[in-house]
Amino acid sequence: MADLLETHANIESMPELPEVETIRRLLEPLVAGRRFVEVQVRHPRTARRNEGGPPEIEDRLRGRRILDLDRRGKFLMGHLDRDLTWVVHLGMSGRMSSARVAEPEEPHTHFVGRLTGRREVRFVDPRTFGFVGVFTDTELERVLAGVGPDALIGLPDLAVWEARLAARLPPIKALLLAQRIVSGLGNIYADEVLFRARIAPYRPGGSLSHSEVVRLRRSIRPVLEAGLASGGTTLSDMAYLLPDGRAGDYLERLAVYGREGEWCRRCGTEIMRMTIAGRSSFWCPSCQQ
DNA sequence: AACGATCCCTGTTGGC
């Protein structure tokens, strides 16, 4: 199984924190300690966060050694020698893979980084909402400006939550999606967290009571951990590796997301849907007040 | 400053 993973480590699913963390864990042992031998950035949009475009990324990465793989929210960060950081954001359709050089490429392969050891890292992103970049420490600060602490390993304490939500008018769902208070929640996990916390997504952030803020904060980690646990099963090529075929079972576990018109698993009420911050939000009008 | 709206992009889906 380890060998199969090495030949084709691949993730398919809406990349939020659990998926990015799964990628990080999978990819790190395959890339840490290796150097980039040759790099191609084939789509200008993929390089848009680097002022110098594709050539800047290629030039900066060539010859650099990957020290480790890190993550903040949905940003995957590879620390390099010479104080550079390799950053990958998957957007909504981005995927990372580690493949042998000879393996055929998928369509929409916008980044290829050949490493020492006849393997290469590939970034596939049909909708190009994601990006790949290489940044100095100063540039990285700008890239991550406004990206809050990581929802899994840097969850702010209660006082910070209270302060950040106080008097805020936007819906709590919008505040969670904005990545500023905490980073890593996307549209799916934000809805799931709010369901677990029993808070309606349209509630103004500042309207949450003390106990609701407590519940919200406490709901984040379990939901992400659950996603992480089944996130491992969304590995597209692990599907046939697992005898019980558990691939993708997280979708079946969702309490509210994508379940408009279906019954709430807790109370049987019909799940509702509305648009918040330009995104579909799903909630149980009975469980979430 | 805060906040809502708009835009980017293509694979998938649903209606006719």
Place this chain on the structure above:
DNA sequence: TGCCAACAGGGATCGT
């Protein structure tokens, strides 16, 4: 059955 419009979403940016 086939075509095409609508839809999906993260985050930058713009307008109010």
